[in-house]
Amino acid sequence: MSDVNIARSDRDPVVARILPEKNFTVTDALLEDYYEGLELDRGPFDRSEAPVPSMIAADADNYFGESAFSQQRGHLWMRQEWTFAKPLQRNETYVTHGRIEDIYRKRDRTVVNTAVSMIDMRGGVILTLNHHQSFLLDAPVENVQFRDPNKKAGVRKFIVPEGEPLPGFDRTITLEMCGQYFHGSRSYHTDLKASRELGFQDVVVGGRMTMSYIGHLLDGHFGERWFRSGQLDVKFTNPCWPNDHISIKGVAMGPSVEDAARDSVFAWIEKDDGTIVIIANASVAR
Numbered sequence: 001m002s003d004v005n006i007a008r009s010d011r012d013p014v015v016a017r018i019l020p021e022k023n024f025t026v027t028d029a030l031l032e033d034y035y036e037g038l039e040l041d042r043g044p045f046d047r048s049e050a051p052v053p054s055m056i057a058a059d060a061d062n063y064f065g066e067s068a069f070s071q072q073r074g075h076l077w078m079r080q081e082w083t084f085a086k087p088l089q090r091n092e093t094y095v096t097h098g099r100i101e102d103i104y105r106k107r108d109r110t111v112v113n114t115a116v117s118m119i120d121m122r123g124g125v126i127l128t129l130n131h132h133q134s135f136l137l138d139a140p141v142e143n144v145q146f147r148d149p150n151k152k153a154g155v156r157k158f159i160v161p162e163g164e165p166l167p168g169f170d171r172t173i174t175l176e177m178c179g180q181y182f183h184g185s186r187s188y189h190t191d192l193k194a195s196r197e198l199g200f201q202d203v204v205v206g207g208r209m210t211m212s213y214i215g216h217l218l219d220g221h222f223g224e225r226w227f228r229s230g231q232l233d234v235k236f237t238n239p240c241w242p243n244d245h246i247s248i249k250g251v252a253m254g255p256s257v258e259d260a261a262r263d264s265v266f267a268w269i270e271k272d273d274g275t276i277v278i279i280a281n282a283s284v285a286r
Helices: 028-038 054-060 175-181 192-197 207-222 224-229
Strands: 018-025 076-084 093-106 109-119 125-135 169-172 231-236 245-255 262-271 276-285
Touching: 018 054, 028 054, 028 175, 028 207, 054 076, 054 109, 054 125, 054 207, 076 207, 076 224, 093 125, 169 207, 175 207, 207 224, 207 231, 207 245, 207 262, 207 276, 224 276
Parallel strands: none
Antiparallel strands: 018 093, 076 125, 076 231, 093 109, 109 125, 169 245, 231 276, 245 262, 262 276
């Protein structure tokens, strides 16, 4: 646990705080917004008995209100770590539990690591998640500036690992898609005024959206194994903006270097100019 003492008020997060239990139901409306907002075909998931897409669970990661600092200008997702144990089913209700796991520094940002678990009504674990949300606390800025990805100190050439390329796909994310995906709610992911209130010059495409494209790639590649033994580590490297054209790509690398009993994939999202939005490492039991 990091030795960081930065809480600013009684409402701000502190390590080991237990967050309230919440219910999460996989409704038809939720599924509709997922598919339409991402412009995805339902494919083999369009059956009542089929598991729902794994990243539907991202909608249950709704502890921002309890884990965020009161100073929110410029806040961004930094990392998500997932472990899946059972597939979610449509029209089922699940229970989520949350806890502030850690608060630590990363360059000029303060990061809150919130641990989330989801169980079904019989007490079975569905998944666990660690959400790393970053905040600008030391010197909140009027306008958040992003460095050119190619000019960052210590920048390294992006190298794709050796492996079998997965059948990727591409999308142009529009503001209308953002509005649908986030259920018509007003936030910095859907509304320009709300985004500028946080110091951004444009709407920030939600990390939940871009991460869902990675999930879609892995759902199709690994199939049933993904829903019962998947592990995913996603790092958000650069923002995505409305009307960006992105390519979702991956390579299957065979047995994991860390655990030969697991098959691994490296996946990423790339803009047309080569900017990397997300990198992800995933694996399943063989």
